[in-house]
Amino acid sequence: MPSHASFAPLTAPDSPDSPTAPGTPGTASQLDVAGALLALLRDTTTEPRPDGQLEALTLAVAADLPVLLWGEPGIGKTAALTQLAASLDLPLTTVIASVHEPSDFSGLPVIGDDPAEQGVPMAPPDWAVRLVRAGRGLLFLDELSTAPPAVQAALLRLVLERRIGALQLPPGVRIVAAANPRSSAADGWELSPPLANRFVHLQWTHDHDVVVRGLGGTWPRATLPRLDPERLPAAVDFARRAVCGLLAARPALVHRLPSGEARRGGPWPSPRSWEMTLHLIAFATAAGSSRDVLSLLVRGTVGDGPGLELLAGLDRMDLPDPEDLLADPAAAALPERGDLRQAVLDGVVEAVRKRPEQARWDAAWALMVRALETGAPDLVVVPATALASLRRAEWDVPAEIEGLAGAVSLSLRADRATARAAAATRGGR
Amino acid sequence: MTGGPEGALDLDKLFAARLHAARVRPYLATALFALHVVESRRVPTMAVDRHWRCYASPSFVERTSVEELAGVWVHEVSHLLRDHHGRGDRVARERGLHGPGERLRMNIAADFEINDDVFGDGLVHPAGAVRPTDVGLPEGQLMEDYLRQFGLGPRTQHMAWLDCGSGADGLEREWDLGEDGAHGLTEQERDAVRFRVAQGITGRPGSTPSGWKRWAEEAFHPPQPWRVLLGAAVRSATSGSGAGEDYSYGRPSRRSAGVPGVVLPSLRRRPPRVSVVIDTSASVSDAELGSALLEVAAISRAVGGRRDLVTVVPCDAAARIAHPLCRAEGIPLLGGGGTDLRTGFATALRAGARPDVIVVLTDGQTAWPATRPPCRTVIGLFPGRRASRSWDEGDPDYVPDTPPAWARVVDIG
Numbered sequence: 001m002p003s004h005a006s007f008a009p010l011t012a013p014d015s016p017d018s019p020t021a022p023g024t025p026g027t028a029s030q031l032d033v034a035g036a037l038l039a040l041l042r043d044t045t046t047e048p049r050p051d052g053q054l055e056a057l058t059l060a061v062a063a064d065l066p067v068l069l070w071g072e073p074g075i076g077k078t079a080a081l082t083q084l085a086a087s088l089d090l091p092l093t094t095v096i097a098s099v100h101e102p103s104d105f106s107g108l109p110v111i112g113d114d115p116a117e118q119g120v121p122m123a124p125p126d127w128a129v130r131l132v133r134a135g136r137g138l139l140f141l142d143e144l145s146t147a148p149p150a151v152q153a154a155l156l157r158l159v160l161e162r163r164i165g166a167l168q169l170p171p172g173v174r175i176v177a178a179a180n181p182r183s184s185a186a187d188g189w190e191l192s193p194p195l196a197n198r199f200v201h202l203q204w205t206h207d208h209d210v211v212v213r214g215l216g217g218t219w220p221r222a223t224l225p226r227l228d229p230e231r232l233p234a235a236v237d238f239a240r241r242a243v244c245g246l247l248a249a250r251p252a253l254v255h256r257l258p259s260g261e262a263r264r265g266g267p268w269p270s271p272r273s274w275e276m277t278l279h280l281i282a283f284a285t286a287a288g289s290s291r292d293v294l295s296l297l298v299r300g301t302v303g304d305g306p307g308l309e310l311l312a313g314l315d316r317m318d319l320p321d322p323e324d325l326l327a328d329p330a331a332a333a334l335p336e337r338g339d340l341r342q343a344v345l346d347g348v349v350e351a352v353r354k355r356p357e358q359a360r361w362d363a364a365w366a367l368m369v370r371a372l373e374t375g376a377p378d379l380v381v382v383p384a385t386a387l388a389s390l391r392r393a394e395w396d397v398p399a400e401i402e403g404l405a406g407a408v409s410l411s412l413r414a415d416r417a418t419a420r421a422a423a424a425t426r427g428g429r
Numbered sequence: 430m431t432g433g434p435e436g437a438l439d440l441d442k443l444f445a446a447r448l449h450a451a452r453v454r455p456y457l458a459t460a461l462f463a464l465h466v467v468e469s470r471r472v473p474t475m476a477v478d479r480h481w482r483c484y485a486s487p488s489f490v491e492r493t494s495v496e497e498l499a500g501v502w503v504h505e506v507s508h509l510l511r512d513h514h515g516r517g518d519r520v521a522r523e524r525g526l527h528g529p530g531e532r533l534r535m536n537i538a539a540d541f542e543i544n545d546d547v548f549g550d551g552l553v554h555p556a557g558a559v560r561p562t563d564v565g566l567p568e569g570q571l572m573e574d575y576l577r578q579f580g581l582g583p584r585t586q587h588m589a590w591l592d593c594g595s596g597a598d599g600l601e602r603e604w605d606l607g608e609d610g611a612h613g614l615t616e617q618e619r620d621a622v623r624f625r626v627a628q629g630i631t632g633r634p635g636s637t638p639s640g641w642k643r644w645a646e647e648a649f650h651p652p653q654p655w656r657v658l659l660g661a662a663v664r665s666a667t668s669g670s671g672a673g674e675d676y677s678y679g680r681p682s683r684r685s686a687g688v689p690g691v692v693l694p695s696l697r698r699r700p701p702r703v704s705v706v707i708d709t710s711a712s713v714s715d716a717e718l719g720s721a722l723l724e725v726a727a728i729s730r731a732v733g734g735r736r737d738l739v740t741v742v743p744c745d746a747a748a749r750i751a752h753p754l755c756r757a758e759g760i761p762l763l764g765g766g767g768t769d770l771r772t773g774f775a776t777a778l779r780a781g782a783r784p785d786v787i788v789v790l791t792d793g794q795t796a797w798p799a800t801r802p803p804c805r806t807v808i809g810l811f812p813g814r815r816a817s818r819s820w821d822e823g824d825p826d827y828v829p830d831t832p833p834a835w836a837r838v839v840d841i842g
Contacts, residue, residue, distance in 0.1 A: 208522075264661075290615070290617075291615065291617040291618070292615055292616050292617045294617075295616075295617040295620065304649045304650070305649065308620060308621065308624040308649065309624075311617060311620075311621055312621050312624065312625060315618075315621060336612065337463060337465070337612075337614075337618075338461075338462035338463055338464070338465070339458075339459045339460075339462040339463040339622065339625075341462075342458075342462050376440075376444050376447075376462075376466070377441070377444055378444040378445065378447050378448040378451070378462075379462050381448055382451075406441075409441075410441055410444060410445050410448065411445075411448065413441075413442075413445040413495060414445045414446070414448040414449040414452065414495070416495075417445065417446065417449045417494070417495035417496040417499065418449050418452055418453065418496075418551065420494075420496050421449070421453070421496040421499065421551050421552060421553045422551050424496070424553050425548075425549050425550060425551055425552065425553060
């Protein structure tokens with residue numbers, strides 16, 4: 001028996017012909033030595049380290065949205081949940097879905113004295129009773145994908161309706177489920193689109209450096225986000241503006257069923273998942289989380305495409321308002337990043353185009369000069385050309401235009417290069 | 430490279446080149462303008478890091494023409510848009526490629542991927558930009574493919590100085606400002622820029638080269654291997670209700686002893702029956718049929734190894750007989766001419782016990798049943814050289830039907 005053989009060093013002192021100390025004290029001491037070795041192995045320290053995916057998980061759990069962690073077996077999902085439970089000060093209950101029967105989640109029928117009169121109550125399992133009695137806790141449903149379909153069906157009712165048999169889980173209980181990606185799941189499992197739409201999908205990956213450093217004795221300790229009570233109203237306002245602003249401009253994004261085999265079982269946009277997104281933006285804002293964390297959450301709720309569009313919209317919300325810039329060009333603070341700066345200048349030109357007045361046109365020229373003085377000149381060329389084309393006959397050319405001479409010569413230089421390159425590539429091909 | 434006292438970086442020249450690049454490649458303008466220029470005397474030419482900083486050597490800028498610099502701009506931004514550093518890291522981990530030599534190979538392979546299609550059409554080919562044809566390789570492949578096909582040797586000697594920075598192959602350079610340096614883009618900002626470029630390309634396809642169009646389509650949805658998709662579709666179809674392993678009230682549960690008088694479900698296994706209809710018409714190549722048969726074998730394992738429950742129906746214009754898979758070696762995959770898969774469906778449904786799942790492997794050049802068959806259907810669709818092959822002399826406008834909506838369709842190839 002190989003399993004016995006592997007324990008031979010520990011049990012060897014028991015055998016009569018063992019050369020080492022015979023009898024019980026020897027066994028105890030061998031086990032003590034083993035215990036000491038285990039204690040040494042367990043003796044690890046932690047170091048603070050930002051962890052985006054754990055922060056995203058914490059925010060989704062705080063927002064009381066069903067989370068589904070997708071990840072290969074053995075990459076520390078359970079360890080993350082342990083840390084999350086400790087930081088939220090919730091007792092952790094782990095249920096391995098694949099070793100249970102459907103009746104463990106939908107309730108075991110118990111026949112009383114008079115079933116016809118009193119009905120058959122569905123008795124919940126003991127862990128559920130304890131959870132309800134405690135009133136609060138973190139329920140982790142592991143290995144959702146390797147459970148048989150009927151068990152999965154019962155579990156989904158638990159996740160989505162928070163009912164186990166006749167028991168209703170109290171609001172203080174938060175639920176997180178974990179599944180293996182369908183490429184690695186032995187029994188292959190995937191969510192139907194309606195179910196996928198109810199979850200926040202988080203891809204759980206391991207960080208190579210963290211694992212190596214952890215096995216060396218130092219595991220990361222993430223500082224988890226804290227909601228700031230001062231920021232709650234502003235966070236809700238920000239989230240509503242972000243989601244409504246995008247959906248007003250892009251009605252097609254409100255509801256889009258996943259098409260194609262590759263995106264089945266993943267997140268997709270619907271009014272329900274947009275509402276979840278709104279909650280998540282508010283939570284991430286109130287916690288002061290980074291855009292990277294928000295990106296994980298939003299893309300895990302409405303999918304990559306709509307999620308990225310929303311994030312692009314958030315970036316635009318951060319840009320200065322063209323009207324403010326036109327009102328006081330001398331004090332304008334333009335973004336450092338070139339592409340954002342050009343987006344702002346384009347917005348300024350667009351604002352002048354909408355309401356063309358000499359004063360606004362002049363202010364826009366002042367902004368162009370300012371952009372030229374504080375950053376790369378090439379990005380001023382296109383907006384300045386567009387601004388020049390807006391000129392009315394009665395408007396005088398402002399003195400500021402002198403300051404744009406550098407951009408003009410740059411543009412001419414690029415023109416010459418374009419002409420040379422066009423000739424060269426036409427001839428060369 | 431050229432020694433001697435160097436002047437300051439000629440930013441105007443560099444920016445004029447960027448403007449030229451943005452004019453001839455308007456869909457890359459966002460990405461070009463998002464790059465932050467850093468003067469560096471340690472880079473040989475120009476290089477990028479993974480945080481979207483662009484390092485430029487003053488002497489290189491001085492001795493290179495504006496139009497050539499524009500080509501270098503587009504080349505460097507292509508490394509970042511195509512995520513060569515991330516892909517380089519992944520390849521390094523998967524294939525165990527470590528050390529500066531391997532990273533140089535990655536840089537060269539990434540350059541091959543870019544250089545074979547970004548130049549021309551208003552953008553000159555910079556002197557010294559390597560192409561796959563320099564080492565006798567075909568054009569149009571990906572970095573990962575090129576990496577398998579060449580080694581460092583005499584033919585790559587002139588490429589040894591080539592260095593596009595950590596943005597091209599993932600290896601940190603001594604001049605990198607790193608994650609904490611100024612003007613770097615965060616991961617989310619990098620995704621946002623790539624997304625806006627991809628959106629610009631898919632929104633205005635027009636004259637964009639096909640290489641960039643393909644990049645835009647796949648930038649955020651990398652294609653998944655069809656074997657995984659087909660396997661998942663078949664497994665999902667076979668594990669649905671009525672087939673596969675699930676609870677059944679057909680026999681009492683072993684737990685029933687503890688709850689007298691209660692009927693509990695018990696775990697029972699009913700392996701699904703799968704019928705595989707294979708299109709053997711002339712429009713499907715032998716190689717495609719070979720890979721189809723391999724998949725049949727894989728499917729038979731996926732449903733629990735009961736080979737006797739899998740039947741194969743070769744089908745061209747007519748399907749004559751359904752063969753059990755246990756005699757797969759001898760199944761005559763003969764055929765030719767046109768296809769009518771409707772007879773294949775009929776044969777599969779008629780054969781003995783009704784199948785739980787029908788898997789169809791075809792190129793789609795066929796008519797489909799008008800009504801949904803009484804079982805789940807998965808269609809594996811071979812890539813069609815459809816436009817050229819479906820041409821019919823008598824009916825030039827003939828377009829074959831698309832697969833019906835009630836089937837799950839997986840593109841194979």
